[in-house]
Amino acid sequence: MFRLEKRPVPSKAWIIATPVLAVIATMIAGGIMFALLGKDPVEAIRIIFWDPLFSEQFASYSRPQLLVKAGPLILIAIGLSFGFRAGIWNIGAEGQYIIGALFGAGVGLAFYPSQSIFIFPLMIIAGAFGGWIWAMIPAILRTRFNTNEILVSLLLVYVAEHIMAAMSLGLMRNPEGHGFPGSRNFQQYETAFNAELIAGSGMHWGVVAAFIAVIFAYITMSRHILGYQITLAGQAPRAAKFSGVSPNRLIVFCLGISGLLAGLAGLFEVAGPAGQITTSFNQGYGFTAIIVAFLGRLNPVGILLAGLLMALTYIGGDLAQLMMGLPAPAIQAFQGMLLFFLLAMDVLSNFRIRLKKQGAA
């Protein structure tokens, strides 16, 4: 029999090796699933992982999509990772993303058709503020009344969705839109449009913000006392209190930063790739980012890679549906497998496997 034995210190080598192993295991298990569905497994894996980047036929379309999709995921996940490390669970990034988009778009639309160069920066500030203020609701309820931030932040997602629907049908509806729901499209409002910075790359200001967030998070986590306090509070809450960390200040900071980054992601999305507020503007980035944060081990560099990988499976999955007629649930199961194997392989970094010996006496 095998036996698990706890390592005194988590293995550094395995922390790096497990994600790679998990991807390989997913390819094998997923391949078996695709084979059982009667599709060629090798081709399916190739379409998911290889074609979006390197196929001559699709890469010109799907390569920029990689950054477009990964940008908001990374931006939100970085924000969430602060709280998750401290044991503060913001599950409502989707709501903060929506409210950020509404605030940012609202500011932009309010100045239509002004051509001032200050409009786009102002929208960025408004977007960040919107996400932040939405996250402050669970933060203040938690610190004042000790409510559960998981529930409050999650339920506020549905509130945000309703506000968004009301906005796209009412206040923000495009007056020249022939009565269709949805705001003006920022593509037709150049001053406020979050355009591609390099044509054909998918790189827009949101992706830049995501990269900056990664660097900012990396420095905070490894060098700043705040990063230390966050990690300490997550690992040993009593020790954190003994050390002089105020739990309430930490809650406000962690929820605030995650709301702020989610709001930014929403603004860059509405002003760029999405173009307008509609009833179905949100695509679940806020929830997927939770997976990305954990896939990346709550580590900024890990999140960067995890965001790209996640985006790749989305684009590749769409492509596989289109090209091979794979059902959408199969793609979702495939993505689920990836998460499953990653978490399962995690055991290896904290434990080592030993053959069980029989007692001699």
Place this chain on the structure above:
Amino acid sequence: MTENLLEINGLTKAYPGVVANDAVSFAIDKGEVHALLGENGAGKSTLVKMIYGLVRPDLGQMNLLGKRFSPPEPRAARAAGIAMVFQHFSLFEALDVAENIALGMENPPKQRELAARITKVSHAYGLPLDPHRLVGDLSAGERQRVEIIRCLLQEPKLLIMDEPTSVLTPKEVEILFQTLRRIASDGTAILYISHKLEEIRNICDSATILRHGKVVATCTPREKSARELAEMMVGCTLHEPLRQAVEFGDVVLEINDLNAPSRSQFGTALKHINMNVRAGEVLGIGGVAGNGQEELLAAISGETTGKAGTTKFMGQAIGNLGPNPRRKMGVLAAPEERLGHSAAPDMSLTENTLLTAASRQNLVKKGFVDWGKTRKFAKKIIAEFDVRTPGAHTAARALSGGNLQKFVIGREVMQNPRVLIVNQPTWGVDASAAAQIRQSLLDLANNGAAVVVISQDLDELMEISDTFCALNEGELTRPRPAKGLTVEEIGLMLGGAADLEAVNV
């Protein structure tokens, strides 16, 4: 065969990286109280676990009453007549005594029958116990009685006791010893594990001493002095803590009518605490854990804050300040729980240095951590306090209890505190490390700091305190000079044993 009850021959058990038991052999006679002595990590618990069937040996064999004995699981050991009282009780607070005992039995009799048996056995052994009381309402001493009675009901041939006196007041210890003698006189052998050498000299007929997993000596403890026993355990000469006579300076720490709520469900609120500690003074606070010790430490460290005037440092009101402002002034603390309170288990020693040393050692500049300086300070603590570890990058949980405790105490001592409060500074720490920690506390006082030591170990408190007081149910007794206090007087101060008189049969 002889009178040997249990014979152990060449038991060996290796864990990755360490041989916990290396060819251990000894024998226990019927009716004998046999001590198992050794420092932490000497292999006592591994040995006992093998006897109790929790761990299987790699090599060697055991004979019980001349027959081969290799219990695959505790149930088999119990069936063969081995019973064990663990250091940490496994009782359900919400159930009554009889229900708790029934839970530990293979075939429990009817409750009424069991209750009658409990009353009978407990009186027979001088440990009166009401079978219908809730365990949550019992004191630590009474809870231990439940565990002992649970074992005695099995009519064991061998009773194993792991550090039974660590939670007891002197009066309770006395009662326990009377019981143990009675049990032994009935022919039951007792394997007694303890650190406390005076106790072992008092009650044990013979002793086996383990060091680094090997039997290094067997002796009759009564014929040896406590010091000789300790030196056999440690394998080197022990230095008694040195205390220079110093004149006390001004009052440094002043507590005035301090009240604080309980920190946990089973903690105790502090009631009207008053105390003064002068520069150069070591104040020892005795008492059984759970009587407000944690709360008192938290109130002085700044983890719980209250009205400003309740706590004063050099005349300045600090009762409303958090831990870091207090640290900056020089009020430092080391809580009892090493893993999770005074240190973060998964963090390295360097990171754990930052835990309390950040403000006083200027390890943080403009919000950014100076990791180089922090590492240097961590290495200094490791060197100065002889912390055995591969390096400052090691995770705290990888250290043994004694080494981590040396680190935690060292971290505070090396910051030159004006006031230092420690809770159970040598709990679960081996003799040589304990001596070293006590010496460092005395040195600190010699250099003019005010030191408060909270401990359950009265020998320790008598050894190092200038002034002694007891904490009982959240109230602090009037402090008295430690020199010349008798065990009876201390017992009265602790007060907890008043309702636990032995029944004379």
